[in-house]
Amino acid sequence: MLDAFSFLTRPFWPGTAQKEWITNGIDIEQKIKLDLLEKDNLRLRQLLELKNSNNKNQISAAVISRRSRDFWQQLDLNKGSIDGISIGDAVLGPGGLLGLIDSVTPTTSRVRLLTSPGMNLGVWIERSKVHGVLLGVGTNRPQLEFLNKIPNARLGDVVSTSPASTLLPPNIPVGVIQFINEETMPSPNAVIQLIASPEAIDWVKVQSRQ
Incomplete structure (x- = not known):
């Protein structure tokens, strides 16, 4: 019975081509994981640089709110006027300009993004x-x-x-x-x-x- 079963199922056994497909699939998966890991590490390094880059004219701030309906319009930050932030200040992310400070409270501020309609x-x-x-x-x-x-x-x-x-x-x-x-x-x-x-x-x- 076992010999008959083996004979009938042999066409479905992994052949050379199937093994290559499986191996290639595993390789691609590993490359994707490594690429994502490298990108995540780069992002974390950039964020760490931003967090630790305070100087006389640059204030590091965390994003505390994004409104889904205003996703391309504004961000809220955890720093405000008592930290030296004022309306019209430039807001930078990793690589370049994000937007301008649009409103300020003593402890928070709102960013109007470059992508906001009318900006x-x-x-x-x-x-x-x-x-x-x-x-x-x-x-x-x-x-x-x-x-x-x-x-x-x-x-x-x-x-x-x-x-x-x-x-x-x-x-x-x-x-x-x-x-x-x-x-x-x-x-x-x-x-x-x-x-x-x-x-x-x-x-x-x-x-x-x-």
Whole structure:
């Protein structure tokens, strides 16, 4: 009986191809786990740097609230006016600018994100010295409205705060151009991938102007 069973089930036994599939699947799983672990370690190192990076003009603060319906609009922080934070201060995450302080209490503050609808900020592309206005549209990718009808911009260009701005320090990294629409009127616009992604932020730095 055992011999007959073995004969009948032999086609379903793992052959060379099946073993390779299983081995490849295990290898891919391990690579994915290692990649996720490396990314998580990098994120934790960045957060630790933010948490421990207080100096005279930068205040480290924890994110204490995100409203699901306002996910791309605001964050609440655990530091306020008694810590030196004021309305209009720049808020930085790992890699670049997140938004501006919109309101303050003695012990907390609220951040209006760059992705918030109606948010606008003067920016430029340092490589080509092209200026524009970054506009929040309520998604994770704001738009860049160029001031020139024929902008010298290309995919991958880094966008940062403009030296002409009186609201923020110049050349704070903001994002990278992902798509350029040259058909829009009266001037082209672009889609920007933010460097500091608000959905993964636990700690921030507030650039105090005091």
